[in-house]
Every structure is written in C-alpha cells, then in structure tokens.
Amino acid sequence: MMGQREQRRGTTLLTLFVFITTLWAPYVMAQTPEAAAPAAEAPKKPTQWRVGVLAVPARRSDKKLALPIQALFRNEVTKLLSTQLVVPTGDSDLSELVELRGMVDRGNKLLRGTKFSEAMPLYQEAADRIGMVDLVPDRRLLARLYKGLAICQWIDNNKEAARSNAQRSRHLWPNQSDVEWAFNMETSRLFRDVTVGWETTPNGEITIKTSPSDAEVFVDGVSRGFSPVTVAQASVGPHHVFVVRDGYMAHQSWVVVESEQQANVKVGLKAIPNKSGFDRAVTRLKRASSRAHRALKNLNTLAKAHGGVDVLIAVTVRGKRGALELRGAVYKNGKAEAVRETLQQDAFLISNMRGLVRTWTGVDFGPDLESEPLEGSVARDVAGPDVSGANSGDPTYIMGGKDVFAAEQRAKTDTLFNKWWFWAGAAVLVGGAVTAIVVLAGDTGPTSPTGSVSIDLYTPSVP
Structure with a gap:
C-alpha cells in the first residue's frame, strides 16, 4: 500500500510539472527577441520601365483618328505597374524623376514629425528642379510636392506663397480632405482658406x-x-500647363486664372535636335509597318528620340468602315515583333486597347488611384502656433488619423494578459493544482491498522 501512495504522489507531481512547463514555454518564446530569427531579405522593387507609344496616320485622312488613338494608348501606359511613359521630345532623364520622388517622401516624413523647418529645403529644391523634367506630368508627385511646400511656407508665415502652392496642389489632385492637411491647427486653417475661397469666387x-x-x-x-x-x-x-508634340521639345509652365477672366497661353514649340531624322523614321514606319525586320532601324531611331526606351509601340492607324486597323511593330529588348490588329469603334474600344497594351508590354496594370486620397490622414498638433491666441473655453478638435496612434495603442494593449494562451494555460494550471491538492490530501490522512481477520462459520449442533 505504501508503494501505491508514493506512485500516485509521483504521478501527481509529474503532471503538475508538465502543466507549469506548458504555461511557461509560450511566455518565454513570446519574450524572445525577433532579431534572433534569421531576417528574410526584403523583396527587390522591379525596375521601372520606360515605355513609348507612337500612332501615326497611315493616310492624311487618318490624322484625326491617329492623334486621339495615340493619346488613349499613352494614357493606358501611365496606368501600368513600374512604368514611366516617355515621349519623343529628346533626352528624358528618368533618374531625375526618381530622385525627386525620394525627396518628397523624405519631406513628408519630416512633416509628420512636425519638423517643418527641416522639410522646407527639400520641398523648395524639388520645386526648383521639377520644371526641368520634360516627362508627362506625374500628378500625384506634383500635388504632394506643392502641398508640402505650402504647409512649410504657411508655418513660416509666408501666407501668400503658401496659399498659391496650396491651390496648385488642390488643382493637381482635387480629391483631398482636411484630415490630410491637419498637421496642426495652422495647416488646417490653410486648407479651409483655399476651399472657402473657391466656393465663393466665380471661375475663369x-x-x-x-x-x-x-x-x-x-x-x-x-x-x-x-x-x-x-x-x-x-x-x-495657378494651373499647370504641359504641352507635347512628337518631334518637338516639351513645354511646361504655370498660368494664373483670375475670376471671370480668360487666361491666354501661347506656346512656340522648338524642334528636337534630330527632327529631320525622326520625321524620316516615321515616314519609313508607314512603308515598312508590315515587316518588323525592315522597321528595326527606324525603331532604333525612334527609340533614341524618346531618350531611350525599354518598350516602344509604333503603329500606323487606318480607318476602315467603323473599325481601326493597326499595323506596326513592338520594339522590346532590342528586338522587333510585327503586330497587326483591328479594333472596332464601339463601347469596348478602350478595354480592347487596354488589353493590347498589357499584351504588347507584358506588364500588368496597377490599382486605380484616381479616386484615392493624395496621402493618409495626419494628427493635428494642438500646440500649434496660434493656440496661445485662442480664447479660454474655445473648443479644440483633434482629428487624428488611425496610423498616428496605432503604435501607442499597440504598446498599451499588447501585454501578456491579452494573450488567449495565457488564460488557457492558467485554467489548465489551476485545474491541475486543484486535482493535485485533492489527491495529496487524500493520501496524507491517518492509516488504518493492517492485519487479517478470521471468521469461523462453524455452528455447534443442538442435541
């Protein structure tokens, strides 16, 4: 009997040890620094491709068809992932555009940290250099640039310049909300000032x-x-004006519109250095559009006019009984492939052109950002420049974005007691402890005397 009690006691202690180990192991693992695990390499961003599109009329009568078709094709190219539309206006420096995007990104991070004085030089330099980029305008980049510059100038008490740049940003990207400008009470006032001004002033x-x-x-x-x-x-x-014509240098400028007035812009375009060579290549493209190998030399000339391309779509457009006949070549990776397609001028024209762009370039389309906000919301810093002048008892509104307080909320809520496995282990541990106490309590009581009992069932007979 003594051996059985010791065995039960040992089993109970072993079970209790397993319960404690089960509870403690996840806690230890949770406290282990993530850096101990081998860090996975960050995926490399795909290289941004330069894509050009040329659609030339097969006949003089097709000129009115070729121009809009070219514009539609180019518009679809701008929606491709990791691509930059280039036009035949000479040397287009894509690296300059990439560097400017990086400067605007850094400036935005400084703004979110309310480091306005440090962000100002970045935005000012980017604004000075953006006019030298002769690529089709990146609306989002321009809107972010002038928004950041306007905010810095407003904080620096340069009200007129700030108001002008805020209007530029709003013109380039109308779908902006007040929470995107709410870095503090002052910047929120700038957004409202521009918005109210437009609502009460007639257009031009x-x-x-x-x-x-x-x-x-x-x-x-x-x-x-x-x-x-x-x-x-x-x-x-102010409104941004960008003018481009194949074989000519691009032109961009700003025009200021006054209320109920007409603003006139006259632009004299300058030919690119090798304009004659470009024109000959376009003419030869019409003649050799059905044979890609004969058009390869012309495509090389056309690619140089774009400042170099990764993909060049060069087709002739011919109107034919309610349809569009496209003939030409796709220049990709130094090789030319003949293409010939017929598009019906119906409700499916745009979607069919979209499919051709995807097929010819081999690049997928990105998400539609036209209806998206320019940037995420930001929190208002209620300790803004004008708080000292507020009257006592005036209401203060804090319209913070979710991303601002996310880290602090996670720090407050991400504790051991919010883990499901903690309470599950605690329940198992309590149950095991209660069971062990019951078992041990039953074994530690006084023992009964041991021995043998003999019962004599003999009954004497009665005389």
Whole structure:
C-alpha cells in the first residue's frame, strides 16, 4: 500500500510539472527577441520601365483618328505597374524623376514629425528642379510636392506663397480632405482658406494655342485634347500647363486664372535636335509597318528620340468602315515583333486597347488611384502656433488619423494578459493544482491498522 501512495504522489507531481512547463514555454518564446530569427531579405522593387507609344496616320485622312488613338494608348501606359511613359521630345532623364520622388517622401516624413523647418529645403529644391523634367506630368508627385511646400511656407508665415502652392496642389489632385492637411491647427486653417475661397469666387477660363498646332495639352496633369484648347470653368489660382508634340521639345509652365477672366497661353514649340531624322523614321514606319525586320532601324531611331526606351509601340492607324486597323511593330529588348490588329469603334474600344497594351508590354496594370486620397490622414498638433491666441473655453478638435496612434495603442494593449494562451494555460494550471491538492490530501490522512481477520462459520449442533 505504501508503494501505491508514493506512485500516485509521483504521478501527481509529474503532471503538475508538465502543466507549469506548458504555461511557461509560450511566455518565454513570446519574450524572445525577433532579431534572433534569421531576417528574410526584403523583396527587390522591379525596375521601372520606360515605355513609348507612337500612332501615326497611315493616310492624311487618318490624322484625326491617329492623334486621339495615340493619346488613349499613352494614357493606358501611365496606368501600368513600374512604368514611366516617355515621349519623343529628346533626352528624358528618368533618374531625375526618381530622385525627386525620394525627396518628397523624405519631406513628408519630416512633416509628420512636425519638423517643418527641416522639410522646407527639400520641398523648395524639388520645386526648383521639377520644371526641368520634360516627362508627362506625374500628378500625384506634383500635388504632394506643392502641398508640402505650402504647409512649410504657411508655418513660416509666408501666407501668400503658401496659399498659391496650396491651390496648385488642390488643382493637381482635387480629391483631398482636411484630415490630410491637419498637421496642426495652422495647416488646417490653410486648407479651409483655399476651399472657402473657391466656393465663393466665380471661375475663369484658359485658352492654349501652340505653334505648330495639334500638340497634346495637359492642364493640371490631365489631357485636355489637342491645341488649340479651351478649358472652361477653371477655378481661380495657378494651373499647370504641359504641352507635347512628337518631334518637338516639351513645354511646361504655370498660368494664373483670375475670376471671370480668360487666361491666354501661347506656346512656340522648338524642334528636337534630330527632327529631320525622326520625321524620316516615321515616314519609313508607314512603308515598312508590315515587316518588323525592315522597321528595326527606324525603331532604333525612334527609340533614341524618346531618350531611350525599354518598350516602344509604333503603329500606323487606318480607318476602315467603323473599325481601326493597326499595323506596326513592338520594339522590346532590342528586338522587333510585327503586330497587326483591328479594333472596332464601339463601347469596348478602350478595354480592347487596354488589353493590347498589357499584351504588347507584358506588364500588368496597377490599382486605380484616381479616386484615392493624395496621402493618409495626419494628427493635428494642438500646440500649434496660434493656440496661445485662442480664447479660454474655445473648443479644440483633434482629428487624428488611425496610423498616428496605432503604435501607442499597440504598446498599451499588447501585454501578456491579452494573450488567449495565457488564460488557457492558467485554467489548465489551476485545474491541475486543484486535482493535485485533492489527491495529496487524500493520501496524507491517518492509516488504518493492517492485519487479517478470521471468521469461523462453524455452528455447534443442538442435541
């Protein structure tokens, strides 16, 4: 009997030890630094491709068809992942654009840390250099740049310049909300000031004429057609104008619109250095569009006019009984492949062109960002420059974004007591402890005397 009690006691202690180990092991693992595990290498970003598009009329009568088709193809290229649309305007330095994007990103991080004085030089330098980039405007980049510059200037008490740059940002990316400008009470006031000004001031008008004509005109980063162009109901303030025509240097400038006034822009375009060679290559493209190997030399010339490309789509456009006949070649990785497609001029024209762009380039489309906010919301710093002048008892509104307080919330809530396995282990441990106490309590009581009992069942007989 003594051996059985010792065995039960040992089993109970072993079970209790297993319970404690089960509870303690996850806690130890949770406290182990993540750095101890081998860190996975960050995925490399794909290289940004330079993609060019040329659509030339097969006949003179096809000119009115070729220009809009080229514009539509180029617009679809801008929606591809990791690509940059380039146009035949000479040397387009893509590295400059990438560097400017990095400067704006760094400036935005400084703004979120309310380091306005440190962000100012970054935005100012980027604004000075962006005018030298002759690529089709990156609306998001320009809007972020002038937004950051406006905020820094407003904090620096340069109100007029800040208001002008805030209008530029809003024109380039209208879908902005007040929470995106709420770095503090002062910057929120800047957003409201511009918004209220537009709501109470009548619009104006912009007219753009170019020499030569038929140049594609972008106003605030959006294609408005081919010159001459008139933009009605243009809100007051500065608007970005970008003009591009194949074989000519790109032109960009700012035009200020006054209320109920017409702003006139006249642009004299300058030919690229090898304009004659470019024109000959386009002419030969029409003749050799059905044979890619004959067009390869011309494609090399056209690629150089774009400042170098990774993919060049060069086709002729011919109208034919409600359809568009495309013939030409796709220049990719130094090789040319003949293409020939027919597109119906119906409701599916844009989607069919989109499919061709994906097939010819081999690149997928990215998400549609047109309806997205410019940037995430930010928290208001209630200790802004004008808080000292607020009246006692005035309400203060804090409209912080979720991303601002996320780290602090995680720090407060990410404790051991919020882990499900902690309470599960605790329940098992308590149950095991209770069981052990019951078992041990039953074994430690006084023992009964041991021995043998003999019962005599003999009954004497009665005489």
